Amino acid sequence: GQSLEQPSEVTAVEGAIVQINCTYQTSGFYGLSWYQQHDGGAPTFLSYNALDGLEETGRFSSFLSRSDSYGYLLLQELQMKDSASYFCAVRDSQAGTALIFGKGTTLSVSS
Amino acid sequence: DSGVTQTPKHLITATGQRVTLRCSPRSGDLSVYWYQQSLDQGLQFLIQYYNGEERAKGNILERFSAQQFPDLHSELNLSSLELGDSALYFCASSVKGNDPTEAFFGQGTRLTVV
Numbered sequence: 712g713q714s715l716e717q718p719s720e721v722t723a724v725e726g727a728i729v730q731i732n733c734t735y736q737t738s739g740f741y742g743l744s745w746y747q748q749h750d751g752g753a754p755t756f757l758s759y760n761a762l763d764g765l766e767e768t769g770r771f772s773s774f775l776s777r778s779d780s781y782g783y784l785l786l787q788e789l790q791m792k793d794s795a796s797y798f799c800a801v802r803d804s805q806a807g808t809a810l811i812f813g814k815g816t817t818l819s820v821s822s
Numbered sequence: 823d824s825g826v827t828q829t830p831k832h833l834i835t836a837t838g839q840r841v842t843l844r845c846s847p848r849s850g851d852l853s854v855y856w857y858q859q860s861l862d863q864g865l866q867f868l869i870q871y872y873n874g875e876e877r878a879k880g881n882i883l884e885r886f887s888a889q890q891f892p893d894l895h896s897e898l899n900l901s902s903l904e905l906g907d908s909a910l911y912f913c914a915s916s917v918k919g920n921d922p923t924e925a926f927f928g929q930g931t932r933l934t935v936v
Contacts, residue, residue: 751910753824753912756924756925798865807878808870808916809855811867812866812867813864
């Protein structure tokens with residue numbers, strides 16, 4: 712089986728930095744992905760980590776530690792438009808190639 | 823625009839009825855995944871098809887079924903609908919069928935059962 716744990720809510724102000732953590736448990740690990748979803752919209756891909764370390768894409772970075780079954784998404788220079796839900800996801804070998812998602816973290820950015 | 827097309831965007835139907843949701847994957851993508859997202863819930867994996875064949879099943883109810891056609895579009899059939907089936911249903915397709923690092927989601931079908 713698989714499980715992913717992430718905080719349900721995070722709040723921050725514009726310009727700040729926020730970190731969303733994700734711990735996972737899965738049979739067969741094939742990398743950790745992060746997706747963003749604005750209210751009722753389609754989830755969109757943000758980043759993917761297959762190996763330990765930090766991946767940087769603009770204002771967003773993602774980190775993975777396979778030995779700790781842990782990763783995080785780091786959002787810098789927060790903007791109001793970053794208010795959304797953020798999901799971590801893993802591929803579980805028992806689910807074919809499907810991504811299994813955490814319950815999501817709702818980020819609220821205020822001015 | 824992800825390139826994944828889902829129809830219809832909205833659907834309102836009564837309990838006990840049957841509906842069909844349609845998904846056209848990105849051109850060239852062989853894998854189609856269906857997800858259900860209920861209010862304040864995460865994305866629950868339902869089922870995956872790869873090149874016309876069922877590849878994996880998640881938390882899909884027996885009242886639900888799916889298929890993928892030769893042109894790679896997929897349909898999700900929901901029958902004997904209950905109020906609790908009201909949700910957003912997403913379809914996604916992946917670039918590589920066997921090792922997706924990125925899945926592309928459609929805009930979803932919002933199903934309301936009354």
